[in-house]
Amino acid sequence: MLDYIIIGQGLAGSLLSHFLLKKGKKIAFVDNNHKEASSAIAAGIINPITGRNFVKSWRTDELQPFAFSTYDEISALLGVQIFYSINVAVLFRDIETSNNWLGRLSDPALEGYIAKEFDLNAYQKTFGNSVVSGAEFEQSGRCDIPTFILKWKDYLKEKGIDYLQEEFDYNQLQISSNDVSYKTLNAKSVIFCEGHAAEKNPFFSQLHFSPAKGEILLVKIQNYPFKNKMAKDGIFIVHLKDDIYWVGSSYNRDFEHSKPSKEACNDLINELTAMLNMPFELMDHLAAIRPTIRDRKPYLGVHPLYNNIFIFNGLGAKGSSLGPYFASHFANYLNGECVLDKEVNISRIKQKTN
Numbered sequence: 001m002l003d004y005i006i007i008g009q010g011l012a013g014s015l016l017s018h019f020l021l022k023k024g025k026k027i028a029f030v031d032n033n034h035k036e037a038s039s040a041i042a043a044g045i046i047n048p049i050t051g052r053n054f055v056k057s058w059r060t061d062e063l064q065p066f067a068f069s070t071y072d073e074i075s076a077l078l079g080v081q082i083f084y085s086i087n088v089a090v091l092f093r094d095i096e097t098s099n100n101w102l103g104r105l106s107d108p109a110l111e112g113y114i115a116k117e118f119d120l121n122a123y124q125k126t127f128g129n130s131v132v133s134g135a136e137f138e139q140s141g142r143c144d145i146p147t148f149i150l151k152w153k154d155y156l157k158e159k160g161i162d163y164l165q166e167e168f169d170y171n172q173l174q175i176s177s178n179d180v181s182y183k184t185l186n187a188k189s190v191i192f193c194e195g196h197a198a199e200k201n202p203f204f205s206q207l208h209f210s211p212a213k214g215e216i217l218l219v220k221i222q223n224y225p226f227k228n229k230m231a232k233d234g235i236f237i238v239h240l241k242d243d244i245y246w247v248g249s250s251y252n253r254d255f256e257h258s259k260p261s262k263e264a265c266n267d268l269i270n271e272l273t274a275m276l277n278m279p280f281e282l283m284d285h286l287a288a289i290r291p292t293i294r295d296r297k298p299y300l301g302v303h304p305l306y307n308n309i310f311i312f313n314g315l316g317a318k319g320s321s322l323g324p325y326f327a328s329h330f331a332n333y334l335n336g337e338c339v340l341d342k343e344v345n346i347s348r349i350k351q352k353t354n
Protein backbone atom coordinates (compact mmCIF):
# COMPACT_ATOMS: atom_id res chain seq x y z
CA MET A 1 0.00 0.00 0.00
CA LEU A 2 1.13 3.55 -0.75
CA ASP A 3 1.58 6.05 2.05
CA TYR A 4 0.18 9.10 0.24
CA ILE A 5 -1.71 10.02 -2.91
CA ILE A 6 -0.88 13.65 -3.67
CA ILE A 7 -3.39 15.62 -5.73
CA GLY A 8 -1.64 18.43 -7.61
CA GLN A 9 2.00 18.58 -8.70
CA GLY A 10 2.61 22.32 -8.63
CA LEU A 11 5.22 23.84 -6.35
CA ALA A 12 3.40 22.73 -3.16
CA GLY A 13 2.92 19.09 -4.17
CA SER A 14 6.41 18.82 -5.68
CA LEU A 15 8.17 20.22 -2.60
CA LEU A 16 6.09 18.12 -0.23
CA SER A 17 6.85 14.97 -2.26
CA HIS A 18 10.57 15.76 -2.05
CA PHE A 19 10.50 15.73 1.74
CA LEU A 20 8.22 12.67 1.91
CA LEU A 21 10.50 10.74 -0.46
CA LYS A 22 13.46 11.68 1.74
CA LYS A 23 11.64 9.93 4.59
CA GLY A 24 11.24 6.83 2.44
CA LYS A 25 7.49 7.26 1.94
CA LYS A 26 5.68 5.66 -0.99
CA ILE A 27 3.69 8.20 -2.94
CA ALA A 28 1.60 8.62 -6.10
CA PHE A 29 0.41 11.73 -7.92
CA VAL A 30 -2.74 12.84 -9.70
CA ASP A 31 -2.35 16.04 -11.72
CA ASN A 32 -4.22 17.43 -14.72
CA ASN A 33 -1.03 18.36 -16.62
CA HIS A 34 -0.51 21.63 -14.74
CA LYS A 35 -3.75 23.05 -16.13
CA GLU A 36 -3.99 26.63 -14.85
CA ALA A 37 -1.05 26.00 -12.47
CA SER A 38 0.19 29.21 -10.98
CA SER A 39 3.59 27.49 -10.69
CA ALA A 40 3.79 27.29 -14.49
CA ILE A 41 4.11 31.06 -14.95
CA ALA A 42 5.61 32.35 -11.68
CA ALA A 43 9.01 34.07 -11.72
CA GLY A 44 9.72 32.53 -8.31
CA ILE A 45 11.27 35.71 -6.96
CA ILE A 46 12.44 35.57 -3.35
CA ASN A 47 12.59 39.13 -2.12
CA PRO A 48 13.36 39.46 1.60
CA ILE A 49 12.62 43.18 2.03
CA THR A 50 9.21 44.31 0.84
CA GLY A 51 6.54 46.97 1.08
CA ARG A 52 6.52 50.75 1.30
CA ASN A 53 8.24 50.59 4.68
CA PHE A 54 10.97 48.19 3.59
CA VAL A 55 10.38 45.56 6.21
CA LYS A 56 11.51 41.97 6.31
CA SER A 57 8.94 39.50 5.04
CA TRP A 58 7.28 37.21 7.57
CA ARG A 59 9.87 34.80 9.08
CA THR A 60 12.44 35.66 6.43
CA ASP A 61 15.41 34.74 8.60
CA GLU A 62 14.31 31.11 8.89
CA LEU A 63 12.47 30.69 5.58
CA GLN A 64 15.07 32.10 3.22
CA PRO A 65 18.15 30.01 4.11
CA PHE A 66 15.98 26.91 4.21
CA ALA A 67 14.57 27.70 0.76
CA PHE A 68 18.02 28.29 -0.73
CA SER A 69 19.45 25.02 0.59
CA THR A 70 16.35 23.06 -0.48
CA TYR A 71 16.54 24.36 -4.05
CA ASP A 72 20.26 23.56 -4.19
CA GLU A 73 19.50 20.04 -2.96
CA ILE A 74 16.77 19.61 -5.60
CA SER A 75 19.00 21.08 -8.34
CA ALA A 76 21.60 18.43 -7.48
CA LEU A 77 18.99 15.66 -7.57
CA LEU A 78 17.64 16.79 -10.96
CA GLY A 79 21.00 17.72 -12.46
CA VAL A 80 19.38 21.02 -13.49
CA GLN A 81 19.83 24.43 -11.92
CA ILE A 82 16.49 25.63 -10.50
CA PHE A 83 17.75 28.35 -8.14
CA TYR A 84 19.62 31.55 -8.98
CA SER A 85 21.06 33.81 -6.29
CA ILE A 86 20.45 37.33 -7.69
CA ASN A 87 20.07 40.74 -6.06
CA VAL A 88 16.83 42.73 -6.24
CA ALA A 89 17.35 46.33 -7.39
CA VAL A 90 14.47 48.63 -6.40
CA LEU A 91 14.22 51.96 -8.24
CA PHE A 92 12.81 55.08 -6.59
CA ARG A 93 11.31 57.87 -8.69
CA ASP A 94 10.17 60.16 -5.87
CA ILE A 95 12.00 61.86 -3.04
CA GLU A 96 9.52 60.71 -0.40
CA THR A 97 10.24 57.01 -1.05
CA SER A 98 13.94 57.76 -1.27
CA ASN A 99 13.87 59.54 2.12
CA ASN A 100 11.77 56.78 3.58
CA TRP A 101 14.45 54.32 2.53
CA LEU A 102 17.27 56.46 3.95
CA GLY A 103 15.42 56.41 7.28
CA ARG A 104 15.42 52.61 7.24
CA LEU A 105 19.13 52.16 6.50
CA SER A 106 20.15 52.16 10.15
CA ASP A 107 17.70 49.40 11.19
CA PRO A 108 19.91 46.55 12.48
CA ALA A 109 17.26 44.06 11.33
CA LEU A 110 18.19 44.87 7.73
CA GLU A 111 21.87 44.18 8.28
CA GLY A 112 23.16 41.65 5.78
CA TYR A 113 20.32 42.32 3.36
CA ILE A 114 21.48 45.61 1.85
CA ALA A 115 24.07 45.60 -0.92
CA LYS A 116 26.83 48.16 -0.39
CA GLU A 117 26.54 49.96 -3.71
CA PHE A 118 23.72 51.31 -5.83
CA ASP A 119 25.14 52.64 -9.09
CA LEU A 120 22.58 55.40 -9.80
CA ASN A 121 24.23 56.47 -13.08
CA ALA A 122 24.04 53.00 -14.53
CA TYR A 123 20.39 52.62 -13.55
CA GLN A 124 19.50 56.05 -14.95
CA LYS A 125 20.99 55.08 -18.33
CA THR A 126 18.61 52.14 -18.62
CA PHE A 127 15.60 53.39 -16.70
CA GLY A 128 15.72 57.16 -17.24
CA ASN A 129 16.78 60.23 -15.29
CA SER A 130 13.56 60.26 -13.27
CA VAL A 131 15.12 57.50 -11.15
CA VAL A 132 16.24 59.57 -8.13
CA SER A 133 17.81 56.75 -6.12
CA GLY A 134 17.31 53.11 -5.25
CA ALA A 135 18.25 50.17 -3.11
CA GLU A 136 19.76 46.81 -3.83
CA PHE A 137 18.96 43.79 -1.68
CA GLU A 138 21.05 40.70 -1.12
CA GLN A 139 19.96 37.28 0.12
CA SER A 140 17.38 37.32 -2.63
CA GLY A 141 17.03 35.08 -5.63
CA ARG A 142 14.76 33.22 -7.94
CA CYS A 143 13.50 29.67 -8.10
CA ASP A 144 12.76 28.67 -11.68
CA ILE A 145 9.46 27.10 -10.63
CA PRO A 146 8.23 26.17 -14.16
CA THR A 147 11.44 24.21 -14.84
CA PHE A 148 11.32 22.64 -11.38
CA ILE A 149 7.80 21.23 -11.75
CA LEU A 150 8.42 19.91 -15.28
CA LYS A 151 11.74 18.27 -14.41
CA TRP A 152 10.31 16.97 -11.13
CA LYS A 153 7.53 15.25 -13.06
CA ASP A 154 10.17 13.45 -15.20
CA TYR A 155 12.13 12.60 -12.05
CA LEU A 156 9.04 11.06 -10.41
CA LYS A 157 8.32 9.00 -13.50
CA GLU A 158 11.96 7.84 -13.68
CA LYS A 159 11.67 6.69 -10.08
CA GLY A 160 8.66 4.58 -11.10
CA ILE A 161 6.19 6.63 -9.07
CA ASP A 162 2.57 6.26 -10.21
CA TYR A 163 1.43 9.47 -11.88
CA LEU A 164 -2.13 9.76 -13.14
CA GLN A 165 -2.32 12.65 -15.58
CA GLU A 166 -5.99 13.51 -15.35
CA GLU A 167 -8.60 15.66 -13.61
CA PHE A 168 -9.16 14.34 -10.10
CA ASP A 169 -12.72 13.10 -9.59
CA TYR A 170 -13.71 13.64 -5.94
CA ASN A 171 -16.62 11.20 -6.32
CA GLN A 172 -14.21 8.35 -6.92
CA LEU A 173 -12.27 8.81 -3.70
CA GLN A 174 -13.16 6.01 -1.28
CA ILE A 175 -12.33 6.70 2.34
CA SER A 176 -12.21 4.23 5.20
CA SER A 177 -10.64 4.62 8.64
CA ASN A 178 -7.52 2.71 7.51
CA ASP A 179 -7.00 3.76 3.93
CA VAL A 180 -8.09 5.71 0.88
CA SER A 181 -8.59 4.43 -2.66
CA TYR A 182 -8.71 6.28 -5.92
CA LYS A 183 -9.18 4.23 -9.09
CA THR A 184 -6.09 1.97 -9.22
CA LEU A 185 -4.36 3.70 -6.30
CA ASN A 186 -4.58 2.59 -2.68
CA ALA A 187 -2.89 4.53 0.12
CA LYS A 188 -3.02 5.28 3.80
CA SER A 189 -3.84 8.96 3.14
CA VAL A 190 -4.53 11.58 0.50
CA ILE A 191 -3.00 15.09 0.45
CA PHE A 192 -4.59 17.87 -1.58
CA CYS A 193 -2.15 20.38 -3.13
CA GLU A 194 -4.41 21.85 -5.80
CA GLY A 195 -3.49 25.52 -5.64
CA HIS A 196 -6.42 27.87 -6.28
CA ALA A 197 -8.55 24.95 -7.56
CA ALA A 198 -8.93 23.88 -3.91
CA GLU A 199 -11.81 26.36 -3.74
CA LYS A 200 -13.88 23.61 -5.38
CA ASN A 201 -12.62 20.84 -3.11
CA PRO A 202 -15.69 19.54 -1.22
CA PHE A 203 -13.54 18.17 1.63
CA PHE A 204 -12.21 21.60 2.55
CA SER A 205 -15.18 23.80 1.73
CA GLN A 206 -14.92 25.39 5.21
CA LEU A 207 -11.68 27.11 4.17
CA HIS A 208 -11.69 30.56 2.70
CA PHE A 209 -9.49 31.41 -0.28
CA SER A 210 -8.99 34.92 -1.68
CA PRO A 211 -7.44 33.99 -5.03
CA ALA A 212 -5.55 36.69 -6.90
CA LYS A 213 -5.13 36.56 -10.64
CA GLY A 214 -1.70 37.45 -11.98
CA GLU A 215 -0.70 38.26 -15.54
CA ILE A 216 2.79 38.50 -16.97
CA LEU A 217 4.58 39.32 -20.21
CA LEU A 218 7.50 37.56 -21.79
CA VAL A 219 9.49 40.14 -23.74
CA LYS A 220 12.65 40.28 -25.79
CA ILE A 221 15.11 43.07 -24.88
CA GLN A 222 18.39 43.29 -26.71
CA ASN A 223 21.53 44.45 -24.87
CA TYR A 224 19.71 44.91 -21.55
CA PRO A 225 22.56 45.49 -19.07
CA PHE A 226 20.98 44.12 -15.86
CA LYS A 227 20.67 40.40 -16.63
CA ASN A 228 22.19 39.66 -13.23
CA LYS A 229 19.67 41.75 -11.21
CA MET A 230 15.91 41.60 -10.71
CA ALA A 231 14.90 45.22 -11.32
CA LYS A 232 11.76 46.43 -9.54
CA ASP A 233 9.78 49.56 -10.26
CA GLY A 234 6.23 48.56 -9.41
CA ILE A 235 6.69 45.62 -11.77
CA PHE A 236 9.73 43.34 -12.01
CA ILE A 237 12.01 42.68 -14.97
CA VAL A 238 13.65 39.28 -14.56
CA HIS A 239 16.05 37.63 -16.97
CA LEU A 240 15.00 34.14 -18.09
CA LYS A 241 17.32 33.12 -20.92
CA ASP A 242 19.13 34.69 -23.88
CA ASP A 243 17.32 38.01 -24.53
CA ILE A 244 14.03 36.88 -22.98
CA TYR A 245 12.69 38.55 -19.81
CA TRP A 246 9.76 37.93 -17.47
CA VAL A 247 7.83 41.14 -16.78
CA GLY A 248 5.16 41.30 -14.11
CA SER A 249 2.99 40.95 -12.55
CA SER A 250 -0.54 42.19 -12.20
CA TYR A 251 -2.43 41.40 -8.98
CA ASN A 252 -6.18 41.24 -9.27
CA ARG A 253 -8.69 39.84 -6.78
CA ASP A 254 -11.67 40.82 -8.89
CA PHE A 255 -11.62 38.66 -12.00
CA GLU A 256 -14.11 36.77 -14.11
CA HIS A 257 -11.89 34.16 -15.76
CA SER A 258 -8.36 32.80 -15.59
CA LYS A 259 -7.39 33.62 -19.20
CA PRO A 260 -5.03 36.46 -20.18
CA SER A 261 -6.89 39.77 -20.58
CA LYS A 262 -6.23 42.54 -23.09
CA GLU A 263 -6.56 45.15 -20.34
CA ALA A 264 -3.82 43.66 -18.12
CA CYS A 265 -1.60 43.19 -21.16
CA ASN A 266 -1.94 46.86 -22.08
CA ASP A 267 -1.33 47.94 -18.48
CA LEU A 268 1.86 45.88 -18.29
CA ILE A 269 3.08 47.20 -21.65
CA ASN A 270 2.44 50.76 -20.43
CA GLU A 271 4.24 50.13 -17.14
CA LEU A 272 7.22 48.60 -18.90
CA THR A 273 7.36 51.44 -21.42
CA ALA A 274 7.38 53.94 -18.54
CA MET A 275 10.05 51.98 -16.66
CA LEU A 276 12.49 51.12 -19.42
CA ASN A 277 14.49 53.45 -21.63
CA MET A 278 14.97 50.71 -24.22
CA PRO A 279 12.89 49.07 -26.94
CA PHE A 280 11.30 45.68 -26.25
CA GLU A 281 9.33 43.14 -28.23
CA LEU A 282 6.30 41.32 -26.80
CA MET A 283 6.75 37.55 -27.09
CA ASP A 284 3.94 36.17 -24.94
CA HIS A 285 1.31 37.09 -22.37
CA LEU A 286 0.24 34.58 -19.69
CA ALA A 287 -2.16 34.47 -16.76
CA ALA A 288 -2.77 32.25 -13.71
CA ILE A 289 -4.38 32.41 -10.29
CA ARG A 290 -2.42 32.56 -7.06
CA PRO A 291 -3.71 30.43 -4.14
CA THR A 292 -3.88 33.41 -1.81
CA ILE A 293 -5.26 33.40 1.75
CA ARG A 294 -6.57 36.45 3.53
CA ASP A 295 -4.02 36.30 6.39
CA ARG A 296 -1.26 35.47 3.87
CA LYS A 297 -0.25 32.35 5.74
CA PRO A 298 -0.25 28.87 4.20
CA TYR A 299 -2.96 26.30 4.83
CA LEU A 300 -1.62 23.09 6.37
CA GLY A 301 -3.77 20.57 8.12
CA VAL A 302 -6.03 17.61 8.42
CA HIS A 303 -9.73 17.26 7.61
CA PRO A 304 -11.91 17.85 10.70
CA LEU A 305 -13.55 14.39 10.42
CA TYR A 306 -11.23 12.19 8.38
CA ASN A 307 -7.76 11.77 9.85
CA ASN A 308 -6.35 10.57 6.53
CA ILE A 309 -7.28 13.57 4.35
CA PHE A 310 -4.81 16.47 4.38
CA ILE A 311 -4.27 19.79 2.68
CA PHE A 312 -1.09 21.73 1.85
CA ASN A 313 -1.99 24.98 0.13
CA GLY A 314 -2.15 28.76 0.44
CA LEU A 315 1.37 29.57 -0.73
CA GLY A 316 -0.10 32.76 -2.18
CA ALA A 317 2.26 35.21 -3.85
CA LYS A 318 5.33 33.90 -2.02
CA GLY A 319 5.41 30.21 -2.78
CA SER A 320 9.12 30.06 -3.52
CA SER A 321 10.10 31.36 -0.08
CA LEU A 322 7.29 29.79 1.99
CA GLY A 323 7.12 26.47 0.15
CA PRO A 324 10.32 24.64 1.16
CA TYR A 325 10.14 25.36 4.90
CA PHE A 326 6.46 24.51 5.27
CA ALA A 327 6.66 21.46 2.99
CA SER A 328 9.41 20.14 5.24
CA HIS A 329 7.43 21.04 8.37
CA PHE A 330 4.33 19.30 6.99
CA ALA A 331 6.29 16.16 6.08
CA ASN A 332 7.64 16.09 9.66
CA TYR A 333 4.11 16.49 11.02
CA LEU A 334 2.74 13.74 8.78
CA ASN A 335 5.54 11.47 10.01
CA GLY A 336 4.58 12.15 13.64
CA GLU A 337 7.73 14.15 14.38
CA CYS A 338 6.10 17.44 15.45
CA VAL A 339 2.79 19.21 16.00
CA LEU A 340 1.60 21.65 13.38
CA ASP A 341 2.68 25.25 13.70
CA LYS A 342 -0.46 27.10 14.89
CA GLU A 343 0.11 30.04 12.55
CA VAL A 344 -0.33 27.85 9.47
CA ASN A 345 -2.67 25.16 10.82
CA ILE A 346 -6.07 25.30 9.08
CA SER A 347 -7.63 24.93 12.54
CA ARG A 348 -7.10 28.72 12.85
CA ILE A 349 -10.04 29.13 10.42
CA LYS A 350 -13.14 29.03 12.58
CA GLN A 351 -15.73 29.47 9.84
CA LYS A 352 -15.94 30.60 6.28
CA THR A 353 -16.67 34.30 5.87
CA ASN A 354 -17.20 36.16 2.61
Ligand SMILES: Cc1cc2nc3c(=O)[nH]c(=O)nc-3n(C[C@H](O)[C@H](O)[C@H](O)COP(=O)(O)OP(=O)(O)OC[C@H]3O[C@@H](n4cnc5c(N)ncnc54)[C@H](O)[C@@H]3O)c2cc1C
Nearest residue numbers: 008010011012032035038039044045168195214318319320
Ligand atom coordinates in the same frame (compact mmCIF):
# COMPACT_ATOMS: atom_id res chain seq x y z
C1 LIG B 1 1.73 35.85 -12.24
C2 LIG B 1 2.27 35.18 -11.03
C3 LIG B 1 3.52 35.53 -10.57
C4 LIG B 1 4.04 34.91 -9.44
N1 LIG B 1 5.29 35.24 -9.03
C5 LIG B 1 5.81 34.70 -7.93
C6 LIG B 1 7.10 35.03 -7.49
O1 LIG B 1 7.81 35.82 -8.12
N2 LIG B 1 7.57 34.48 -6.35
C7 LIG B 1 6.83 33.57 -5.64
O2 LIG B 1 7.29 33.06 -4.62
N3 LIG B 1 5.59 33.21 -6.04
C8 LIG B 1 5.07 33.76 -7.15
N4 LIG B 1 3.82 33.41 -7.57
C9 LIG B 1 3.05 32.51 -6.71
C10 LIG B 1 3.39 31.04 -6.95
O3 LIG B 1 3.08 30.73 -8.27
C11 LIG B 1 2.57 30.17 -6.00
O4 LIG B 1 2.82 30.51 -4.64
C12 LIG B 1 2.87 28.68 -6.13
O5 LIG B 1 3.33 28.35 -7.39
C13 LIG B 1 1.62 27.88 -5.81
O6 LIG B 1 1.88 26.52 -6.00
P1 LIG B 1 0.74 25.43 -5.76
O7 LIG B 1 1.36 24.11 -6.02
O8 LIG B 1 0.09 25.65 -4.44
O9 LIG B 1 -0.39 25.75 -6.83
P2 LIG B 1 -0.38 25.53 -8.42
O10 LIG B 1 0.89 25.96 -9.00
O11 LIG B 1 -1.61 26.14 -8.95
O12 LIG B 1 -0.43 23.96 -8.58
C14 LIG B 1 -1.59 23.19 -8.38
C15 LIG B 1 -1.46 21.93 -9.20
O13 LIG B 1 -2.60 21.10 -8.96
C16 LIG B 1 -3.18 20.71 -10.19
N5 LIG B 1 -4.61 20.51 -9.94
C17 LIG B 1 -5.46 21.38 -9.36
N6 LIG B 1 -6.69 20.84 -9.30
C18 LIG B 1 -6.61 19.60 -9.83
C19 LIG B 1 -7.55 18.55 -10.03
N7 LIG B 1 -8.84 18.67 -9.67
N8 LIG B 1 -7.13 17.41 -10.63
C20 LIG B 1 -5.83 17.27 -11.01
N9 LIG B 1 -4.90 18.23 -10.83
C21 LIG B 1 -5.28 19.38 -10.24
C22 LIG B 1 -2.87 21.88 -11.12
O14 LIG B 1 -2.92 21.53 -12.48
C23 LIG B 1 -1.45 22.24 -10.69
O15 LIG B 1 -0.50 21.45 -11.36
C24 LIG B 1 3.28 33.96 -8.72
C25 LIG B 1 2.03 33.61 -9.20
C26 LIG B 1 1.52 34.20 -10.34
C27 LIG B 1 0.17 33.78 -10.84
